[in-house]
Amino acid sequence: MPLLTFDDPLPLSPRRVIVAGPSGSGKSTTAGLVARTLGIPHHELDALHHGPNWTPRPDFERDVRRFAAREGWVTEWQYPAVRELLLARADLLIWLALPRRAVMRQVIARTLRRRFRHEILWNGNVEPPLRTILGDPQHVVRWSWTSYPKTPARMAAIVRDRPELPVVRLRSRREVTAWTAALSAHGSRPTPA
Numbered sequence: 488m489p490l491l492t493f494d495d496p497l498p499l500s501p502r503r504v505i506v507a508g509p510s511g512s513g514k515s516t517t518a519g520l521v522a523r524t525l526g527i528p529h530h531e532l533d534a535l536h537h538g539p540n541w542t543p544r545p546d547f548e549r550d551v552r553r554f555a556a557r558e559g560w561v562t563e564w565q566y567p568a569v570r571e572l573l574l575a576r577a578d579l580l581i582w583l584a585l586p587r588r589a590v591m592r593q594v595i596a597r598t599l600r601r602r603f604r605h606e607i608l609w610n611g612n613v614e615p616p617l618r619t620i621l622g623d624p625q626h627v628v629r630w631s632w633t634s635y636p637k638t639p640a641r642m643a644a645i646v647r648d649r650p651e652l653p654v655v656r657l658r659s660r661r662e663v664t665a666w667t668a669a670l671s672a673h674g675s676r677p678t679p680a
Contacts, residue, residue, distance in 0.1 A: 490582075490646060491655045493662035494669075498653055501579035502527065503555075505564040508583030509638050510631035511594025514563040517583060517663055524671045527559035532566055537609040544610075574645065574652075582642050582656045583663065587635050594631045 522529035538544040602614040
């Protein structure tokens with residue numbers, strides 16, 4: 488199946504959806520919106536992965552396996568330990584293929600907002616001090632920049648290896664908004680008979 492765009496109809500009514508893209512592209516926001524639109528649960532992987540003090544939760548993989556076995560869910564496609572499991576169960580993949588400048592603008596703005604407001608994230612965590620952007624290669628801003636080029640290669644492999652899986656590529660926030668609005672207006676936007 489070729490890549491679908493924001494205005495292509497879906498060939499099915501999705502029930503298990505993964506949202507892919509680099510850090511800061513809006514995966515969790517989009518996944519939450521799709522879940523609400525379809526009336527199925529959103530399982531935020533960051534909330535399942537991060538324990539107190541940013542330590543990985545030991546039950547992360549078990550929790551993902553548990554929800555992935557169900558019939559309806561939406562989640563982000565990240566964390567190598569569970570990527571294959573989620574991909575094998577998904578019936579739709581949404582690829583947030585925003586330009587790098589848009590992703591960086593979003594991830595920087597989000598990081599600054601969370602840090603200055605001291606927003607409590609998953610399991611009591613907060614964004615680290617801004618100076619860690621310079622010294623920590625795992626800081627989300629640096630991670631987003633360095634991991635950005637990996638997503639297109641992953642998507643190309645999925646299109647090649649899973650030709651039956653519909654992949655919707657959304658290239659801007661405008662396309663995300665238009666696609667989710669159409670999803671809301673027409674259910675799953677099935678292909679006309």
